[in-house]
Amino acid sequence: MENKYQDQVYHFKGLWDLPSICGLKIIKKAETSIIIATDLYDNNPGTSITEWNTKLAWELCNKFELNPENLIFIEHTPNKETKLEFNRETFFKVNFTIENGSFVNPVWNQLTNDEVDKLISE
Secondary structure: OOOOOOOEEEEEEOHHHOEEEEEEEEEEOOOOEEEEEEOOHHHOOOOOHHHHHHHHHHHHHHHOOOOHHHEEEEEEEOOOOOOOHHHOOEEEEEEEEEEOOEEEEEEEEEEOHHHHHHHHHO
């Protein structure tokens, strides 16, 4: 899948320790870090990023030494190139609360492609 928001395939253990994968792009900036996690649809044998976002985001912060207090986490669903509206490309910024050393209470806010591009390029 060619996509400007996906730089690598990331393997993680999802629900019930199922092997799971997502596309991953990390942009480190002076004050913040941006993670774009891409849903890989049919190529993912396990848990979706939406089901596992709190655990996945925390795991990525630990693995890549990112400050969880200054994290922008974006869920990306690529275009499946069908006529169905629910298969179009989407981006959702997910805001978390930090409690007891983990992310909880995800809240999703949809972003446009231009808003994501602006976050990356600023």
